Amino acid sequence: MKFRKILYLLIMIGFIYGGYRYINYKNSTTYKLKDVGYSNEEIKIIDEKLDNSKVDHLLQSEYNNKVAQMINAKYFIEDKLEAYLNYQKENSEHSTDDVISIVNAGADKDFYTDVKKADTSKGYLILVNKFYELDKNFTFDDIVPISLQHAYSGRSIRKEVLDKFIDMWQDAQKLDLSLIVSSGYRDYNLQESLYTDYSNIYGQEEADTFSARPGYSEHQTGLALDIAAYGSSIDDFEKTKEYEWLKDNAHHYGFILRYPINKTHITGYDFEPWHYRYVGKEVAKEIYELDITFDEYYELFIK
Numbered sequence: 001m002k003f004r005k006i007l008y009l010l011i012m013i014g015f016i017y018g019g020y021r022y023i024n025y026k027n028s029t030t031y032k033l034k035d036v037g038y039s040n041e042e043i044k045i046i047d048e049k050l051d052n053s054k055v056d057h058l059l060q061s062e063y064n065n066k067v068a069q070m071i072n073a074k075y076f077i078e079d080k081l082e083a084y085l086n087y088q089k090e091n092s093e094h095s096t097d098d099v100i101s102i103v104n105a106g107a108d109k110d111f112y113t114d115v116k117k118a119d120t121s122k123g124y125l126i127l128v129n130k131f132y133e134l135d136k137n138f139t140f141d142d143i144v145p146i147s148l149q150h151a152y153s154g155r156s157i158r159k160e161v162l163d164k165f166i167d168m169w170q171d172a173q174k175l176d177l178s179l180i181v182s183s184g185y186r187d188y189n190l191q192e193s194l195y196t197d198y199s200n201i202y203g204q205e206e207a208d209t210f211s212a213r214p215g216y217s218e219h220q221t222g223l224a225l226d227i228a229a230y231g232s233s234i235d236d237f238e239k240t241k242e243y244e245w246l247k248d249n250a251h252h253y254g255f256i257l258r259y260p261i262n263k264t265h266i267t268g269y270d271f272e273p274w275h276y277r278y279v280g281k282e283v284a285k286e287i288y289e290l291d292i293t294f295d296e297y298y299e300l301f302i303k
């Protein structure tokens with residue numbers, strides 16, 4: 001009799017313990033994530049890298065097969081998870097990496113909305129784009145003229161930029177490549193007249209793909225140069241050996257290709273093989289190697 005009583009007791013304990021474990025499991029994140037549709041592999045990534053409040057957000061949303069991929073992406077920022085998911089939902093044509101770049105660069109908003117003042121204290125690393133504007137009267141005080149040997153008539157740029165451009169120009173010259181500055185510093189009024197002309201010809205929507213609205217042009221910083229091969233226009237630059245050399249060497253002199261191909265959704269501009277921006281050697285090298293836009297680099301590492 002005694003033995004049967006003990007056995008009965010043990011079975012009861014086992015049953016209660018099993019029930020307890022089952023209830024615990026049902027309350028666990030793992031069970032809930034599984035219930036939403038996540039696989040064991042995905043849950044492992046989510047568990048390791050997301051804090052509870054973000055996991056709660058996932059539990060309240062539909063299953064998303066890009067979540068794990070997002071979390072593992074190079075520039076994933078946990079606090080932006082909801083923004084990534086929202087943007088991806090509306091723009092499913094973009095890859096996960098693109099979604100992350102766009103959101104990180106702040107370009108998940110419409111261009112020219114929620115605009116802020118550019119931070120002029122950043123010096124050579126100032127960001128001016130479709131979300132950061134310069135005052136009408138803003139100009140750096142070290143703008144100098146560029147000689148006719150290096151530029152078309154009447155061009156000017158900041159002193160340091162000119163010095164570095166001339167270094168680059170000389171090295172290019174040794175390789176039989178002739179560079180010429182087609183456009184350098186442009187003040188607010190000049191940009192306004194250019195943009196107005198383009199808008200009148202092409203309409204505003206089209207003009208916005210290649211011309212900055214006044215106050216939003218990098219040329220107003222005196223840090224941007226449009227570079228052509230001598231004797232030809234910037235429109236032909238992509239086909240020249242000068243471009244072939246410049247795109248892979250400009251960073252040695254502190255310049256970056258500012259509006260690269262296939263980055264329009266981040267920069268807001270079509271590919272501009274001729275437009276180079278001075279950021280200094282160190283940052284130029286990093287941006288070249290990381291292969292990211294300055295807009296994203298600024299938000300990640302400078303701001």
Ligand SMILES: [Zn+2]
Binds near residue numbers: 224225226275276
């Ligand atoms: Zn330009």
